[in-house]
Amino acid sequence: MLQRNILRQSVKGVRTFGSHGPQHGVWSNREKPAALKLKDEEVYRDLMNKIEPGKGPASIKNMSQRWSYHSPLLIDETFKVAYDLLEQESEKCYNRIDEIKKQLEQGSSADSSTASRLRDELATLEVDAEKFNPEVLYNVEYFPESVDRSLPVYRKYLERKWKEYDLPVTMQRLEQLHVIPDTMPTLDPKANVKVKFGHNTEPELAGWITPGRLLPSFAVSSPPTISVQEFDGINDKSLYSVLLVNPDTPDVPANSFKTSLHYGLCNISLNYVENTIKPLDLLLNPENRVFKEYVPLLPEKNAQVQRACLWVFRQEKELSNVQFSSDNFDIRAFAQENALTAVGAHVWRQQFDRSVNGLREKYGLEKGRVFHRVRRPYPLANHDD
Amino acid sequence: MFQQSRKVVIEQTGVIRDFIRHKRTSAISPSTQRVVNQLSAISATRKQPKLINLCNEDLIKHRTITNAWKLYNRKKNEKRMATLQKQYESIKNAMEDLKHTSPELYEAANKKETEKRFPIEMRIPTEYPPTKPWIYEYTHPSEKEK
Amino acid sequence: MLSKVNLRAYSSAVKPSSISSTLLLSRNPVITADIPKFEDQYFKYQNELWRRLMWTFPKWFYYRVGTLSEQRFRELNKRPLYNNPNIEYPRGRPEIRQERDRRFKQEVILPKTYEENKSSEDEEAAANTSMSRKITPNSRTTKADESGDTSSLERKLARTLYLVINDGKSWKFPNFSLQSTEAVKPLHLLAEEGLYQIGGKNINYFNVSNTPCHLINKDDSKEYLIKSHILSGQFVPQQSLKFMWLTKEELSEHLDATYFKEVEHLLNEI
Numbered sequence: 001m002l003q004r005n006i007l008r009q010s011v012k013g014v015r016t017f018g019s020h021g022p023q024h025g026v027w028s029n030r031e032k033p034a035a036l037k038l039k040d041e042e043v044y045r046d047l048m049n050k051i052e053p054g055k056g057p058a059s060i061k062n063m064s065q066r067w068s069y070h071s072p073l074l075i076d077e078t079f080k081v082a083y084d085l086l087e088q089e090s091e092k093c094y095n096r097i098d099e100i101k102k103q104l105e106q107g108s109s110a111d112s113s114t115a116s117r118l119r120d121e122l123a124t125l126e127v128d129a130e131k132f133n134p135e136v137l138y139n140v141e142y143f144p145e146s147v148d149r150s151l152p153v154y155r156k157y158l159e160r161k162w163k164e165y166d167l168p169v170t171m172q173r174l175e176q177l178h179v180i181p182d183t184m185p186t187l188d189p190k191a192n193v194k195v196k197f198g199h200n201t202e203p204e205l206a207g208w209i210t211p212g213r214l215l216p217s218f219a220v221s222s223p224p225t226i227s228v229q230e231f232d233g234i235n236d237k238s239l240y241s242v243l244l245v246n247p248d249t250p251d252v253p254a255n256s257f258k259t260s261l262h263y264g265l266c267n268i269s270l271n272y273v274e275n276t277i278k279p280l281d282l283l284l285n286p287e288n289r290v291f292k293e294y295v296p297l298l299p300e301k302n303a304q305v306q307r308a309c310l311w312v313f314r315q316e317k318e319l320s321n322v323q324f325s326s327d328n329f330d331i332r333a334f335a336q337e338n339a340l341t342a343v344g345a346h347v348w349r350q351q352f353d354r355s356v357n358g359l360r361e362k363y364g365l366e367k368g369r370v371f372h373r374v375r376r377p378y379p380l381a382n383h384d385d
Numbered sequence: 386m387f388q389q390s391r392k393v394v395i396e397q398t399g400v401i402r403d404f405i406r407h408k409r410t411s412a413i414s415p416s417t418q419r420v421v422n423q424l425s426a427i428s429a430t431r432k433q434p435k436l437i438n439l440c441n442e443d444l445i446k447h448r449t450i451t452n453a454w455k456l457y458n459r460k461k462n463e464k465r466m467a468t469l470q471k472q473y474e475s476i477k478n479a480m481e482d483l484k485h486t487s488p489e490l491y492e493a494a495n496k497k498e499t500e501k502r503f504p505i506e507m508r509i510p511t512e513y514p515p516t517k518p519w520i521y522e523y524t525h526p527s528e529k530e531k
Numbered sequence: 532m533l534s535k536v537n538l539r540a541y542s543s544a545v546k547p548s549s550i551s552s553t554l555l556l557s558r559n560p561v562i563t564a565d566i567p568k569f570e571d572q573y574f575k576y577q578n579e580l581w582r583r584l585m586w587t588f589p590k591w592f593y594y595r596v597g598t599l600s601e602q603r604f605r606e607l608n609k610r611p612l613y614n615n616p617n618i619e620y621p622r623g624r625p626e627i628r629q630e631r632d633r634r635f636k637q638e639v640i641l642p643k644t645y646e647e648n649k650s651s652e653d654e655e656a657a658a659n660t661s662m663s664r665k666i667t668p669n670s671r672t673t674k675a676d677e678s679g680d681t682s683s684l685e686r687k688l689a690r691t692l693y694l695v696i697n698d699g700k701s702w703k704f705p706n707f708s709l710q711s712t713e714a715v716k717p718l719h720l721l722a723e724e725g726l727y728q729i730g731g732k733n734i735n736y737f738n739v740s741n742t743p744c745h746l747i748n749k750d751d752s753k754e755y756l757i758k759s760h761i762l763s764g765q766f767v768p769q770q771s772l773k774f775m776w777l778t779k780e781e782l783s784e785h786l787d788a789t790y791f792k793e794v795e796h797l798l799n800e801i
Contacts, residue, residue: 046442054622059441068623070634071443072583078576079446081569082453089456132456134449142441426592434584434633435626454573471796472744479746479755486753487550493717494741504737506762510563510689513668518561519684523764525732 025087026094027133035148038135047134050076059142086132093129097122127153149229149272159231162192170346173212179309179347182247183259183331192229193312193344197222198279213348214305218355220348221362223263223279223294228270228312228344239315241266241340242277245331246297248306250371255379261329262308264292266319266338291322297350298360300368305351313340549752551708554722555744555797556694556736556759556766558684558776562671564801565689582636587629590639600642607640681775684765691799692776694766695785696729702775702785704794705729706754718743722757730774731767736760745797747790756797 038044042058051057056066100122104115130136130153139147140157147154167189174180180187194208199222208227209215226242244263251258267289268277282290299306311331316339324334335342352368360368413421439447483491506520566574590608594601611632614625623634631637644663675683686692695702707725709716716724719741726734736759743755768774775785779798783791 043442047445051440051442057440057442067621069440070623072437072439072447072576073579073636074572074576075443075446075450078450078572081572082450085453085457085569086449132449132452134445137448138441138445141445422592426589429586431628432586432589434586434631434636437580437583450573450576453569457569468796475745475796476742479743482746482748482753483743483755487715489715490550490718493715494719494743496717496741498741504735504762506735507559507737507760508561510560512563513671514562514673514688516669518673518688519765520763521684521765523733523735525727525734528732 025084026091027087027135030094033148033151035139035151036130036133036136036153038138043138044135047138083134090129090132093125097125097129100125123152127156129153131156149275152232155231155272158192158229162229162231166192170211173347174345177212177307177347177349179247179307179345182307183245183309184311184335184342184345185332187342187345189345190230190233190314190343191312192227192231193310193346194227194229195224195310195346195348196227198225209346209348211347215348215350216353216355217296217298217350217359220296220308220350221355221359223282224310225279226277226310226312226346227275228277229275230270230272230343234271234314236271238270239266239318240268240270240343241313241315241319241338242268243311243313243331243334244294245309245311245329246306247309248299248304250300250303253379255376258327259329259331261292261324261326261331262297263294263310264322264324264326265290266315266322288320292324292326295363295365296359298356298363298365298368299350299352300356300371301352302371302373303352305349308348308350310346311342312344312346314343315340549708551706551752551754552718552721552725552743553704553706553747553754553756554694554726554759555704555756555794556726556761557799558692558761560691560801561688563689579636585636587631587633587637588639589629603642607642608638681777681781684761684776686776687778689801690778691801692778693782693798694761695775695777695782696768697773697775701787703787703790704756708752717741718755719757722759729769729772731769734764734766735762736764737762745794747793756794758797 038047040058046057046059051069051071053070054067056069058066060066060069100118104118104122107115130151136153136157140154140161144158144161147158149155149158170193171187171189174187196208197205197219200206200219205215205219228240230238242263242265243261245259245261247257247259249258249260265277265282270277279294297306297308313335319338322338334340356368360366480491480494483494590601590604594604610630611627612625614627626633643665645665671688673685673688674680675686680686684692694705696705697703705722705725707721709721719738723736723738726736739758739760744758745756747754747756766774775781777785779795779800782798783795
C-alpha cells in the first residue's frame with residue numbers, strides 16, 4: 001500500500017491548467033515530481049494571481065471572513081517580479097543539474113572523487129533549484145505532515161523546523177534528566193525520533209509524547225510506535241537498532257541502581273519515506289528483528305521516578321545472534337560490540353501508580369516489592385542469607 | 386490668606402475640587418490644555434491601525450518577495466566585493482611592478498599628498514538635474530594671469 | 532583573470548620610453564542612479580505596508596476646528612464609509628476611529644499652496660516671485676540624450692562617463708608616454724600635462740591619487756592607469772582629434788575586446 005502510494009506521488013507530470021499563473025518558466029514547465037506542486041488548484045490560482053477583491057482567498061474556509069479579506073496593496077505586482085527573478089535563478093540551477101547528469105552518465109568510469117564531488121554538487125543544486133518555489137513553501141508551511149520526504153528540498157525544510165524546536169527540547173530533556181551520560185556518553189543528533197503509544201485513546205496521551213513526560217503505567221502497556229526521520233546521508237538499505245533501557249532499576253544488594261533492557265530491536269530497515277516502526281508490523285513478522293520483547297517499565301512502590309531511555313542506532317552491518325543480559329545491561333558495551341552509532345534518542349518517565357500491579361500480572365512478572373520511603377545508607381536486604 | 390493660596394493652587398494645577406453647578410468652562414487652564422493637545426497628537430490612543438493579518442497565499446507571496454530581495458542583495462554585494470578585491474589586486478600589482486621598473490616613479494607615486502584637499506566643486510547626485518547640468522566656464526589659474 | 536593580474540614581470544633594465552601613463556578621466560553622475568525594476572517595485576510595496584501601518588493623522592492638532600484651513604482640509608479629505616449597525620457589509624464592517632477606517636491606509640491630502648490648473652502665462656508671471664509657486668523639476672533626460680551627442684558632458688546624467696579619444700586608428704583612453712629625453716616625471720603629472728596638451732587647459736579636474744590603479748603589461752611597454760574626475764570646464768581637442776564621453780556598456784562596444792576586459796573592473800557601473 002505504502003509502496004503504491006509513493007509510486008503515485010512520484011508520477012511525473014506537467015501542470016495541466018493553462019489559464020492561471022505564469023507558464024513560461026522552469027517552475028511551471030519543467031517535468032518534475034508532482035509532490036513539488038500544489039495539490040489544491042484554487043489555492044494555486046490565488047497564489048499565482050491576484051486575489052479577486054470580492055471573492056477572497058480559497059484558503060479561508062469561512063465565507064464571510066473570505067469575502068471581507070483585503071490583500072496588501074501592490075503585493076501581486078511585486079510578487080510577479082520576485083517570482084520571475086527567483087525562477088531565473090532556479091533555471092540556472094536546473095541547467096547545471098542537466099549538465100552534471102550528462103557528465104555522470106558519460107564518465108561513469110571516471111575517478112570516484114570527481115564523481116562524488118559532482119554528486120554532492122547535484123544534491124545541493126536540487127535543493128537550491130526548488131527552495132524558493134512558492135508552491136514548495138506553501139506545502140512545507142501548511143502541510144508539513146504530508147510532504148514527500150523523498151525529495152531533498154522538503155527534507156531540508158523539515159530539518160530546519162526540527163532544529164528550531166524539537167531538537168533543542170529533546171536535547172535539553174536528555175541532559176537535564178542525565179540520560180546523557182547515565183546511558184550513552186553523548187549524542188550527535190542526526191534523526192528526529194518521535195514516540196507514541198497507539199493503544200491510548202485519551203487525547204492527552206494519544207499523540208506524540210513530549211520528551212521527559214511523566215506517563216502513567218497504563219499508557220505504556222503496549223509497545224510504542226517509533227518514528228525515525230532521517231534528513232540526509234542515508235541509502236535505502238540503512239538498518240537501525242532500537243534499545244529501551246531503564247538506568248534506575250533498583251540494585252538491592254549493592255544499595256544502588258543498574259540498567260535493565262526493556263525492549264530490543266535490530267535490523268530494522270528504514271528510509272526517508274518509510275520511517276515508522278509499527279508494533280503490529282513487528283508482531284506479524286518478528287524474525288531476526290525483535291531480540292527482546294517489550295516489557296514496560298513498572299516501578300515498584302516507593303521506588304523513585306524511573307527514566308525510560310529510548311536510543312536509536314544506525315547499524316553498520318546486519319546483526320545476528322545478539323548477546324545480551326537484559327537484567328544487567330551495559331548499553332555502552334553493547335553499542336561498541338555491535339558497531340552501533342547513536343543517531344537519536346527519546347526519554348519519558350514513570351512511577352508507581354495503581355495500574356502497575358495489574359500490568360505486572362498481565363506481563364507475568366512476580367508481585368512487586370515495596371521499598372522504604374526513605375533510602376537508607378546501608379543495603380536493604382542481604383542476599384547471602 | 387487661605388483664599389489666596391487656594392487660587393494659586395487652582396491656577397497651577399487647573400483642578401477645582403469644589404462642586405460647581407453650572408458648566409465647567411475653565412476647568413483646565415490654557416497652558417494645561419496646550420499640553421493635553423500636544424500629548425494627544427503623539428499618543429497612540431485610538432490612532433493605531435489594525436494589525437495586518439495575511440491569508441496563507443499572501444503570506445507565501447510576502448515570503449517569496451522577501452526571499453527574492455535577500456537573494457538580489459546578496460548577489461549585488463558579492464559582485465561589489467569581487468570588484469573591490471580585483472581593484473585592490475590591480476593597484477597592488479601596479480605598485481609592485483613600478484617599484485622594480487622605476488624606483489623614482491615609485492617614490493613619486495607613493496609620496497604623501499599633504500596639501501591635497503577634497504574639491505568643493507564636486508557635487509552629490511540629486512534626484513533631478515540642476516537647470517545648468519554642467520559648468521563649462523572654467524579658466525585655469527595660469528590662463529587667468531595672462 | 533586574477534591569476535593573470537598577479538603575474539609580475541620583473542625586469543631590471545627598462546627603457547623609460549616604454550613607460551606610459553593612461554588617464555581614466557571620468558565624469559561622475561549628476562543625478563541619482565536609475566532604480567532597477569525589482570528594487571523599485573519592492574520599495575513601493577514596502578512603502579504601501581508602511582502607510583498601512585501608520586497611525587492616524589492628528590488633524591485636530593494641525594487644523595484647529597472651525598478655522599478656514601480646517602474647512603479646506605475637510606473638503607479635500609472625505610470621511611470614510613460610516614459604520615451603520617443596521618447594514619450588512621459584504622466586504623467587512625468598517626472600523627472607524629478618529630474618522631479613519633483602521634483596516635486601510637489613510638490617505639491625507641494637504642491643501643496646496645498654489646492653484647491647480649492655472650494657465651501657463653499666469654504661472655510665468657508668478658514664477659520666481661511667489662514663494663508658494665509650484666515646483667516642477669527638470670527632466671532627467673537632456674538635449675544631448677535626445678540628439679545622441681556622445682561628445683557632450685551633459686549626456687547620461689545618471690551614469691559615470693569616461694573620456695575616450697580616437698587618434699585615427701582606434702578608440703582608446705588617452706595615453707601619454709614618458710619621453711626618454713626629459714627627466715623622470717611622476718605618472719599623474721605626465722597624465723595632467725598630456726591632458727592639457729590634447730584637451731586645452733580649461734579643465735578643472737580632481738586627481739584621485741598619485742598611485743596608479745592598474746598596470747597593462749605588454750611585451751615592450753608598460754601602461755600605468757591613473758584615475759581622475761572632471762569637475763567643470765570641458766575637453767576641447769587641440770589637434771584634429773575625435774573624442775567621446777561613454778558609459779561602461781558603450782565602452783565595451785568601442786574599445787578593443789581584450790583591452791576592455793583588462794580594465795573592466797576599474798569602470799563604474801552606475
